[in-house]
Every structure is written in C-alpha cells, then in structure tokens.
Amino acid sequence: MTGTLQQLVDRNDIEMIRGWLDSRPPHEIADELARLDAVAAGVPFRLLDKDPALAVFEELDPVDQQRILVGLRDQAFHELVEEMDPDDRARMLTEAPAKVARRVLAGLSPRERQMTAELLGYPPGSVGQTMTPEAVALPRQVTAAQALDVVRRKGAEAETVYVLPVVDPGRRLVGVVELRDLVLSAADVPVADLVDTHVFRARATDPAEEAARLMRETNTIALPVMDSEDRLVGLLTIDDAMEIIEAADTEDVARQAGTAPWPGHYMAVSVWRLARSRAPWLLLLIVASVLTVNVLQAFEATLSQVTALALFIPLLVGTGGNAGAQATTSAVRALALGELRGSDLPAVIWRESRVGLLLGALLAAVGLVVGVVVVGGEIALVIGVSLVIICAWAATVGATMPMLAKRLRIDPAVVSAPMVTTLVDATGLIIYFGVAHVVLTF
Amino acid sequence: MTGTLQQLVDRNDIEMIRGWLDSRPPHEIADELARLDAVAAGVPFRLLDKDPALAVFEELDPVDQQRILVGLRDQAFHELVEEMDPDDRARMLTEAPAKVARRVLAGLSPRERQMTAELLGYPPGSVGQTMTPEAVALPRQVTAAQALDVVRRKGAEAETVYVLPVVDPGRRLVGVVELRDLVLSAADVPVADLVDTHVFRARATDPAEEAARLMRETNTIALPVMDSEDRLVGLLTIDDAMEIIEAADTEDVARQAGTAPWPGHYMAVSVWRLARSRAPWLLLLIVASVLTVNVLQAFEATLSQVTALALFIPLLVGTGGNAGAQATTSAVRALALGELRGSDLPAVIWRESRVGLLLGALLAAVGLVVGVVVVGGEIALVIGVSLVIICAWAATVGATMPMLAKRLRIDPAVVSAPMVTTLVDATGLIIYFGVAHVVLTF
Numbered sequence: 001m002t003g004t005l006q007q008l009v010d011r012n013d014i015e016m017i018r019g020w021l022d023s024r025p026p027h028e029i030a031d032e033l034a035r036l037d038a039v040a041a042g043v044p045f046r047l048l049d050k051d052p053a054l055a056v057f058e059e060l061d062p063v064d065q066q067r068i069l070v071g072l073r074d075q076a077f078h079e080l081v082e083e084m085d086p087d088d089r090a091r092m093l094t095e096a097p098a099k100v101a102r103r104v105l106a107g108l109s110p111r112e113r114q115m116t117a118e119l120l121g122y123p124p125g126s127v128g129q130t131m132t133p134e135a136v137a138l139p140r141q142v143t144a145a146q147a148l149d150v151v152r153r154k155g156a157e158a159e160t161v162y163v164l165p166v167v168d169p170g171r172r173l174v175g176v177v178e179l180r181d182l183v184l185s186a187a188d189v190p191v192a193d194l195v196d197t198h199v200f201r202a203r204a205t206d207p208a209e210e211a212a213r214l215m216r217e218t219n220t221i222a223l224p225v226m227d228s229e230d231r232l233v234g235l236l237t238i239d240d241a242m243e244i245i246e247a248a249d250t251e252d253v254a255r256q257a258g259t260a261p262w263p264g265h266y267m268a269v270s271v272w273r274l275a276r277s278r279a280p281w282l283l284l285l286i287v288a289s290v291l292t293v294n295v296l297q298a299f300e301a302t303l304s305q306v307t308a309l310a311l312f313i314p315l316l317v318g319t320g321g322n323a324g325a326q327a328t329t330s331a332v333r334a335l336a337l338g339e340l341r342g343s344d345l346p347a348v349i350w351r352e353s354r355v356g357l358l359l360g361a362l363l364a365a366v367g368l369v370v371g372v373v374v375v376g377g378e379i380a381l382v383i384g385v386s387l388v389i390i391c392a393w394a395a396t397v398g399a400t401m402p403m404l405a406k407r408l409r410i411d412p413a414v415v416s417a418p419m420v421t422t423l424v425d426a427t428g429l430i431i432y433f434g435v436a437h438v439v440l441t442f
Numbered sequence: 443m444t445g446t447l448q449q450l451v452d453r454n455d456i457e458m459i460r461g462w463l464d465s466r467p468p469h470e471i472a473d474e475l476a477r478l479d480a481v482a483a484g485v486p487f488r489l490l491d492k493d494p495a496l497a498v499f500e501e502l503d504p505v506d507q508q509r510i511l512v513g514l515r516d517q518a519f520h521e522l523v524e525e526m527d528p529d530d531r532a533r534m535l536t537e538a539p540a541k542v543a544r545r546v547l548a549g550l551s552p553r554e555r556q557m558t559a560e561l562l563g564y565p566p567g568s569v570g571q572t573m574t575p576e577a578v579a580l581p582r583q584v585t586a587a588q589a590l591d592v593v594r595r596k597g598a599e600a601e602t603v604y605v606l607p608v609v610d611p612g613r614r615l616v617g618v619v620e621l622r623d624l625v626l627s628a629a630d631v632p633v634a635d636l637v638d639t640h641v642f643r644a645r646a647t648d649p650a651e652e653a654a655r656l657m658r659e660t661n662t663i664a665l666p667v668m669d670s671e672d673r674l675v676g677l678l679t680i681d682d683a684m685e686i687i688e689a690a691d692t693e694d695v696a697r698q699a700g701t702a703p704w705p706g707h708y709m710a711v712s713v714w715r716l717a718r719s720r721a722p723w724l725l726l727l728i729v730a731s732v733l734t735v736n737v738l739q740a741f742e743a744t745l746s747q748v749t750a751l752a753l754f755i756p757l758l759v760g761t762g763g764n765a766g767a768q769a770t771t772s773a774v775r776a777l778a779l780g781e782l783r784g785s786d787l788p789a790v791i792w793r794e795s796r797v798g799l800l801l802g803a804l805l806a807a808v809g810l811v812v813g814v815v816v817v818g819g820e821i822a823l824v825i826g827v828s829l830v831i832i833c834a835w836a837a838t839v840g841a842t843m844p845m846l847a848k849r850l851r852i853d854p855a856v857v858s859a860p861m862v863t864t865l866v867d868a869t870g871l872i873i874y875f876g877v878a879h880v881v882l883t884f
Contacts, residue, residue, distance in 0.1 A: 025640070025642070025660070026660075027659045027660050031780070031781075034781075059659070059660075148625060151625055151626070152625065152626055155622065155625070155626050156626060160622075161622050161625070161626075162604050162621075162622070162663075179604075179621060179622070179625065180597065180602075180603050180604070180621070183590060183593055183594065183597070183603070183621065183625065184593070184594055184597050184598060184603075198467070200467070216681075216684050216685075216688065217469045217501070218467070218468075218469050218501075219681040221604075221663065221680065221681070238663065238680055238681075238684075239658075239661040239663070239680075241684075242658045242680075242683075242684060242687070243658070245684070245687075245688070246658065246687070246779070249691050250775055250779070252695075253694075253695065253698075253771055253775050254771065254772070254775070256695075256698075256771065257767050257768045257770070257771030257772070257859060258764060258767070258768055259768045259771065259772065265781050266772065266773075266776035266781045266782060267776075267781060267782070267786065267789065271793055271796045271797050271800070272800070274772075274793070274797045275797045275800040275801055275804075278765070278768045278797070278801060279800075279801055279804055281764070281768075282761065282764055282765060282768075282801055282804075282805060283804065283805070283808065285760070285761065285764050286757065286761050286805050286808050286809070287808065289756060289757045289760045289761065290757065290812055292756035292757055292760070293753050293754060293756075293757055293812065293816060296752065296753045296755075296756070297753060297816070300749065300753070303749055303752055304746075304749045307742065307745055307746045307749070307752075310738065310745055310749075310752045310755070311735050311738045311739055311742070312735060313738075313752070313755050313756060314731060314734035314735075314738070314755060314756070314759050314867050314868075314871065315728065315731045315732065315734055315735055317756050317759075317760070318727070318731045318734070318759070318763075318863065318864055318867050319724065319727065319728050319731065321760075321763070321860075321863065322700060322723070322724055322727050322860040322863070322864070323720070323724060325699050325700070325859065325860055326699045326700055326701050326720045326723075326724075326860075328699070329695060329696065329698065329699030329701065330696070330699070330701065330708065330716075331708075333692055333695050333696070334708035334709075337688070337692070338473070339473075339476075339707050339708045339709065340708060340709070344709065347709065351713055351716070354713045355713050355716050355717045355720070358713070358714075358717040359717055359720060359721060359724055362721055362724075362725065363724060363725070363728050366725065366728050366729065367728070370732055370735065374735060374739070417699060417767065417859060418763075418764040418767055418768075421760065421763065421764070421863075422760055422764070425756050425760050426756075429756065
C-alpha cells in the first residue's frame with residue numbers, strides 16, 4: 001500500500017495495483033487515473049472488474065473517458081459505452097475525435113444509439129445534451145397505486161424516478177408528481193389530485209447553465225425538458241445540474257483571471273496546453289499595455305524634470321488595478337448568480353463610484369503620509385489627489401464593463417480582472433500626470 | 443404591471459403590488475424583496491397569504507429573512523419560524539442578533555425548539571448545522587413492504603425520503619436504501635438484501651463544504667451524518683449541498699479578488715458595507731506596494747540617467763502581475779475542486795516554471811519589437827530578457843503561494859490575485875533593474 005498509483009504503475013507491480021484499487025472508492029480511483037497519462041491510466045483500469053470499472057468510468061471527465069477508451073479492446077470498449085447513461089455518452093462524444101465517435105456509435109445497440117443520436121442533435125451546451133431522455137411519464141387519469149405500477153414497470157431503466165412528469169395524450173406536460181407523494185398518499189387517490197401544475201421547465205435548446213441555476217434557486221431535483229412544441233423529451237437531473245454549475249463556475253473563474261478554460265484535470269493537462277490557454281490574453285494585454293508606454297512618452301518631459309514622480313508609478317497603477325479588480329469580480333459574480341441584471345447599470349455606476357470615492361479617500365491618507373516622508377509635500381499632494389480619482393474611476397469602470405458585456409450579450413466573465421487592470425493602468429497614468437501638471441504648475 | 447416592485451412600494455399602490463405578487467413564482471419574489479430595504483420589503487411580504495409567504499421566505503438568504511422577520515407582528519412571526527425547516531432556522535439564528543434569536547426560540551413548539559437547539563450546538567459551518575435531523579431510519583430486519591409502511595408513517599415530516607438510512611438497534615449506520623429500490627423491488631424482499639453498505643458518510647462536526655463536495659463527486663442525493671460515536675443524527679440533502687458549494691465558491695471568488703465576502707444580495711448591501719469589505723485588503727496592498735517605491739528609490743540614479751527605463755515600468759509589472767494572477771487562480775480552483783493536494787507542491791513548481799518560461803519567451807518577442815521601435819536596441823534587450831525572467835518567476839510564485847497556504851492550513855483563496863500582483867510588482871522591478879544593470883554596463 002506504499003507509494004502513489006503512478007509509482008506502482010511505473011514499477012508495473014500488478015499485485016500492489018490490485019490492492020490499491022480494492023481499498024479505494026470509485027471517485028478516488030477516477031481522481032488518480034485522471035492524473036496519469038493515457039498509457040499509464042490504462043493499466044490499472046484494465047485490472048478493474050466490470051462493475052467497478054463502470055463506476056470509475058462514470059466519475060471521469062469526458063476527456064479522461066476518451067483517453068481510457070482508446071486503449072481498450074473491442075469487447076471492454078463496447079460493454080462500457082453501452083452501459084453509460086445516454087447523456088454522459090453524448091457529452092463524451094461531442095468532445096471526441098470523429099474516429100472515436102464512430103467506433104462508439106457503431107458498437108451500440110439500436111435503442112442506445114437512437115437515444116444518443118437524439119441528444120447529439122441539440123446544440124452544444126444546451127439542456128438537450130445534458131438531460132436524460134429516459135423519464136418515466138404518467139398519464140393524468142390514473143390513481144396513485146396505478147402510477148406506482150407504472151414506475152415499477154418502467155423505472156428500472158430510468159436515471160431518476162423521484163420526479164415523475166404527468167403528460168396528456170399528446171405528451172404535453174400537465175405537471176409533475178414526486179414519487180414521495182405517490183408513496184405517502186392513499187392508493188386510490190387520483191394522480192390528478194397530487195400533480196403540481198406550477199412547475200418550472202426548460203426547453204431542450206435552452207443553455208444548460210441557466211436551467212441548472214434555476215434548479216438550484218428553486219430546489220428542484222429533476223426539471224422537465226420540453227421540445228419546441230412543448231412535448232416532454234426528458235429530465236435534467238440534479239447531479240447533472242451540479243456538474244454544469246461547477247463547470248460553469250470553473251470557466252468563469254478561469255476567464256476572470258484572463259485564462260481560457262482547459263478540459264480535464266490540472267495535473268493531467270500538458271504544459272503546452274496550459275501555456276496555450278493563457279497566452280492569448282497575455283499577448284492581448286501586453287499589446288494593450290503599450291498604451292502605458294505611449295502615455296509615459298507623452299509625459300517624458302515632466303518625468304525627466306521630476307524623476308520623483310516615477311517612484312510612485314507602480315504604487316498608483318497597482319492600487320487602481322486592485323480597486324478595479326475587486327469591483328469587476330463582485331459584478332461578474334453577482335451577474336452569474338442573477339443578483340444583477342443589465343438594467344441595473346445606472347444603479348451600479350452610482351454605487352461603485354461612491355464605494356470608490358470612499359476607498360480612494362482612505363488610501364489617499366496613506367499615500368499622503370508616504371509621499372511626505374519620501375518626496376515632500378507637493379508631490380505627496382499629487383499622489384493623494386490622484387489616488388482618490390483613480391480609485392473612484394477604477395471601481396466604476398471595473399463594475400461597468402461586465403454590465404456592458406451582459407447588455408451586449410457577451411459572457412460578463414470575459415471582462416477579466418487583468419483586462420480591467422490594464423485599462424486602468426493607462427488611464428490611471430493620465431490621471432496622475434494630469435493632476436501633477438495642475439498641482440506643480442501652481 | 444408597470445414599474446419595478448420598488449416603484450410600486452414607493453407609490454404605496456397596494457392593488458398593483460398584489461397583482462405583481464400574484465404573477466410571479468416565489469424565488470422571483472424573494473429576489474426582488476432582497477433588493478429592497480427592510481421597511482420597504484415588509485410591505486409586499488405582509489400582503490402574501492400564509493403558504494406563498496412561507497415559500498418566499500424559504501428562498502431568502504438568512505440575512506434577508508431576519509430583516510423581514512423583525513418587521514412582523516407576533517402571530518405571523520411565530521407561524522413563519524415554526525414552519526421553517528430546522529436547518530434553515532438554525533442557519534438564520536447563527537447570524538441573528540441575540541434579541542431576535544431569543545424571540546424566535548421563545549415562540550417555537552418544544553419539538554422544534556429542541557431540534558433547533560441541537561443543530562445550534564454544532565460548530566459554525568459544520569455539517570451538523572446544515573443537515574436535516576428528520577431522517578427516516580429503517581431497521582435492518584424488515585421487508586421492502588414493511589419499510590414502505592415506515593416511510594408512510596414517518597415520511598410526512600421528513601425533508602427527504604429518497605435516501606433511507608438503515609440502522610442497527612444502537613442507531614449505528616448499516617447502510618442506506620434508496621426509496622427507488624424499495625418501490626421497484628418485490629414486497630417480500632428483505633431490506634437487508636437491498637441495503638448498500640458501501641456508503642459515504644460525514645461526521646456532524648466535519649466542515650460542510652467538504653461533505654457537499656463529496657456529494658457532488660459521488661452523485662449522492664442525501665448523505666448520512668453521524669455523531670462522534672457513529673450514531674445517525676441526520677441527513678445532508680443535495681439542495682443544501684448545492685447552496686453550500688455556491689456560497690463557498692462566492693466566498694472564494696471574493697477572496698481571490700482581495701475582498702471579504704459580505705452577507706446577502708449585492709444590491710441590498712450598503713455602500714459603507716461594500717467599502718468596508720474591500721478596504722482592509724486595499725490598505726494592506728498599498729502598504730505592501732510602498733516596497734515598489736523603495737525599490738525604485740534604490741535605482742533612482744539609474745532611472746535619472748536612463749529615463750527611457752521608466753517608460754516600461756507599468757508594462758513590465760503589469761505583465762508580471764497578469765501572469766501571476768493566472769497561475770494563482772488556476773491553483774486556487776484546482777485546490778478547491780480537490781484536483782491538487784498539498785503534496786503536489788514540487789510538481790506544481792516544475793510545471794508552472796516551464797509554463798512561465800514559455801509565456802515569457804512569447805511575450806519577450808513582443809517586448810523586443812516594441813522596445814526597438816520606441817527606445818532602441820539596448821533597452822529593448824533589457825525588456826525582453828526581463829519579461830522572460832519575470833513571467834517564469836510570476837507563474838511559479840503565483841501557483842506556489844496558494845499551495846503553501848494549503849499546507850499551512852490557511853484557506854488558499856486568501857492568496858488573492860492582487861496579493862500576488864503586488865508581490866510580483868516589487869520583485870519584478872528588482873529583476874528589471876538588475877537586468878538593466880548587467881546589460882547596460884557591458
């Protein structure tokens with residue numbers, strides 16, 4: 001039981017690997033496999049029995065599932081993909097190369113292939129691709145006991161039976177009944193008396209993130225999904241909703257730091273891939289920050305007369321950047337959680353400008369003291385006044401930009417903290433030298 | 443139906459407010475109430491009938507619940523708090539002033555008061571405070587039909603009946619049965635045959651976030667919670683787990699931007715409170731960035747000889763800051779999701795230093811071109827070389843700091859992007875002038 005899985009695989013110690021696998025739950029095994037490269041991960045995976053192998057496989061991210069699949073022999077390959085839930089299978093296929101996708105679809109039973117093909121017909125990132133198509137629907141005119149019989153007959157295949165959509169003969173949604181209510185009520189109560197008709201629902205073409213956040217807000221464990229003619233086509237289950245929200249949050253967090261999200265596990269993604277996900281933003285930002293060079297060039301005369309001004313450049317632009325980043329991050333998160341809407345823009349500008357002024361006044365006090373000690377009264381005054389204006393400006397711009405992005409239907413998280421920082425750097429310098437010009441010429 | 447709820451309340455237009463309330467689901471009403479101040483929010487809330495009022499109340503954050511409660515008359519007050527789920531009530535009470543808490547506890551029925559008091563006995567942020575104590579536990583020796591009878595008798599009170607813990611006579615957990623399996627199996631099958639004994643569980647004193655992430659990883663819809671002697675004391679349900687994860691992520695996001703998390707809705711929190719949540723970090727950071735002033739003072743002679751060096755200060759420190767922030771954010775998120783552990787520190791340093799070198803080389807190409815155009819070859823070389831070193835350094839430091847925090851058992855999210863940026867600003871300047879010294883003296 002000594003050493004990491006990587007070390008056991010390197011030593012090719014089959015017995016120890018078996019011991020290691022036996023002592024761990026599926027999600028921990030999946031975590032470890034995700035850290036290994038494709039060849040190494042195949043070794044322990046092939047040592048798993050069929051059921052544990054499926055359980056581990058279901059816990060893997062789509063990219064990791066693919067890496068494992070590619071290394072399997074035909075029989076193991078087909079058993080795995082046949083047993084996967086249709087929505088998990090569809091998610092994996094959207095990210096797989098065409099060769100792998102064909103091999104998967106070719107080996108499926110007709111029933112599973114049809115369900116997968118339907119899910120793949122929905123747009124990427126939509127509810128349709130993430131829902132389970134195997135909902136147990138109830139007719140309206142049955143009793144609780146009859147409904148339980150339907151669940152017993154059809155429930156074994158379904159991903160969930162806790163929320164049961166009630167439909168009319170045209171498969172249009174009447175409402176939902178919870179399994180709990182069927183079990184708790186008397187046998188002869190009509191389902192029509194138990195059905196909750198004020199239910200939330202999603203269209204199969206809606207963005208999955210929106211539907212998932214609605215489920216979280218309304219504490220729904222399975223959300224009925226409708227096609228464009230309002231017929232029931234599936235259910236979005238809570239465990240999938242949690243994964244969608246987690247992935248969306250991870251993406252937002254990455255975007256906020258000026259990184260493209262990458263697929264899979266941090267430790268498994270290659271150094272090249274990691275650099276590639278960060279390079280575009282860094283390049284854009286360094287090009288944008290050539291602006292700061294231009295601004296400083298414009299003030300080069302002032303700068304060479306009063307070199308003391310240069311000493312405070314990093315402090316001023318740094319503080320402005322920090323104040324801007326705080327406001328941006330607050331606004332992006334509030335937008336993601338639905339606390340802010342596009343129409344709140346004027347209110348947000350009014351709030352953040354006051355917050356910025358308050359913070360600026362506080363920091364100006366520090367700036368004044370440091371300024372007086374290091375360079376004397378006049379430049380200290382320049383620093384103090386600049387800090388107030390820069391902070392108010394940075395907080396306002398920082399919160400406004402994601403709100404504008406939202407109004408333009410761009411993902412607000414694309415307005416990253418580094419982007420705001422870089423913008424505030426250049427404008428902060430203009431403010432600084434502008435204030436210096438006014439104060440020093442009097 | 444015109445105007446926002448705020449406007450209707452301002453006009454005191456009771457009929458319009460009623461119309462507005464009737465046309466919206468509880469979670470939307472709760473959203474709007476959260477945006478109003480306490481006095482204004484009380485007006486529409488008191489117009490709601492009892493059931494919708496409870497539904498709206500349950501959707502509010504604990505701070506907003508309190509604000510509403512304080513404005514209610516005794517009878518409405520007691521009806522509401524008596525109907526709340528014990529875990530929601532406990533969560534609200536931990537954040538309420540003593541006066542409100544006493545009024546709440548005094549009005550409760552003995553049964554509800556006892557349950558609440560027990561939950562309040564667990565540490566803040568623990569599983570115990572978030573679980574529901576009303577789990578329906580089954581004895582091991584019954585059949586499926588008998589188990590369903592137990593559910594029918596005791597299930598009405600419970601928050602969930604989909605996961606049923608199976609316990610021995612000492613209330614120690616044997617495993618769990620899903621309601622689904624009871625319904626789908628034949629009536630005379632013993633529960634002992636259906637029970638899943640390899641179940642995850644949490645201690646009531648465990649951090650709630652950890653338990654919630656475990657549920658998300660293992661697709662569990664209710665997690666058994668045990669006391670220190672391994673007796674069942676409750677269940678953590680998936681909807682509460684989702685809220686815990688969302689709150690934890692919001693906190694992480696705020697910390698990452700150098701902000702203290704604030705309670706409640708962005709639009710409802712006061713400008714003072716918002717400034718207060720941001721001020722401590724900004725103050726700390728501005729004090730830390732006095733370092734940059736010191737560094738520049740040390741190089742003042744060089745700076746006044748070669749003022750052209752000053753032009754590139756914001757570009758260099760800005761780029762370093764961005765590269766550092768990217769690495770920090772990636773590491774913090776990977777730690778939060780459990781992809782990284784403290785022991786990965788050497789591997790992370792090795793990865794990030796290579797990523798940083800790659801990015802630095804790329805950016806150096808841009809820096810060289812801009813440098814040659816603006817200030818000529820020699821300083822351009824200084825800029826290029828500095829960019830390579832600064833990027834490698836920033837990425838390494840940025841990823842290392844949260845890992846170190848984790849090892850020291852500090853929340854890694856406290857290592858904010860602005861903190862890394864500020865640190866990298868000062869060290870980046872030292873690198874820049876160091877390189878300048880070497881290049882320009884040859």
